[in-house]
Amino acid sequence: MRDQEVFVLADRALNDVVGQIKDDQWEMAMPEEFALQDAESTTLRDVVNAHAYDDAWVPDMLAGNTMDFVGADKWRGDLLGDNPRANFAILVDEACAAAAALPDKDLDRTVHCSFGDYSARHYLSQIGSYRGLRAYDLAKVTGADPELPDELVAGLWEQLEPVADEWREYGVFGPRVEVPADASPLDKLLGLTGRQPHDAGSV
Numbered sequence: 001m002r003d004q005e006v007f008v009l010a011d012r013a014l015n016d017v018v019g020q021i022k023d024d025q026w027e028m029a030m031p032e033e034f035a036l037q038d039a040e041s042t043t044l045r046d047v048v049n050a051h052a053y054d055d056a057w058v059p060d061m062l063a064g065n066t067m068d069f070v071g072a073d074k075w076r077g078d079l080l081g082d083n084p085r086a087n088f089a090i091l092v093d094e095a096c097a098a099a100a101a102l103p104d105k106d107l108d109r110t111v112h113c114s115f116g117d118y119s120a121r122h123y124l125s126q127i128g129s130y131r132g133l134r135a136y137d138l139a140k141v142t143g144a145d146p147e148l149p150d151e152l153v154a155g156l157w158e159q160l161e162p163v164a165d166e167w168r169e170y171g172v173f174g175p176r177v178e179v180p181a182d183a184s185p186l187d188k189l190l191g192l193t194g195r196q197p198h199d200a201g202s203v
Contacts, residue, residue: 003107003124006155008096010132011055013152015092017135018048019085020144026084031141044142045080051134052079052088054127058095062102062120066112099124125159132156133193146198153185157192164192 026045035042036050056075057067081087107121118126132152139146148156160167167173174194179187187197 001155004099007099007124007128009152010128011092013135014131017139017144018088049080052091055091055095059098061111062098
């Protein structure tokens with residue numbers, strides 16, 4: 001599956017979960033694994049706003065722009081406003097449109113991230129896998145349906161299986177969780193990325 005397609009599936013899955021957040025959940029305190037850097041406490045709104053910030057940068061990143069060129073503070077602050085679900089969806093639409101429009105021949109284009117320069121292929125794989133897995137994690141916390149589309153699970157497995165152990169060494173994933181050979185593709189993906197199988201009922 002094309003990296004652009006996996007990203008779009010992952011971002012849409014995350015948007016689906018955000019769309020199910022109830023009005024009284026936005027200020028809920030999040031578990032430690034969701035803590036944002038330098039924050040004394042992290043709410044669900046904080047987590048979704050951080051994802052909104054990441055999505056807001058996707059069009060410029062894929063266009064090859066640097067953050068200094070665009071303005072490093074362009075997307076700072078509250079991006080969710082008074083209608084967080086709708087405003088988040090707008091940014092997802094723009095990010096997905098930019099990814100879908102990227103020709104395969106440009107996958108080796110340099111993307112100037114805040115944490116270094118990478119190919120567009122690497123960038124899409126990294127941020128797409130993060131969104132897909134976070135869709136599952138957020139669904140578990142908020143009580144939404146944590147199932148991920150089969151096509152997305154297959155795409156994430158294809159991207160992550162070759163690099164999971166390397167990413168584990170960097171602290172991206174926890175220790176691998178062993179699952180039965182006949183486990184579902186989702187459970188295999190969860191185990192690969194250090195998460196408990198879906199039926200275990202915990203993130």
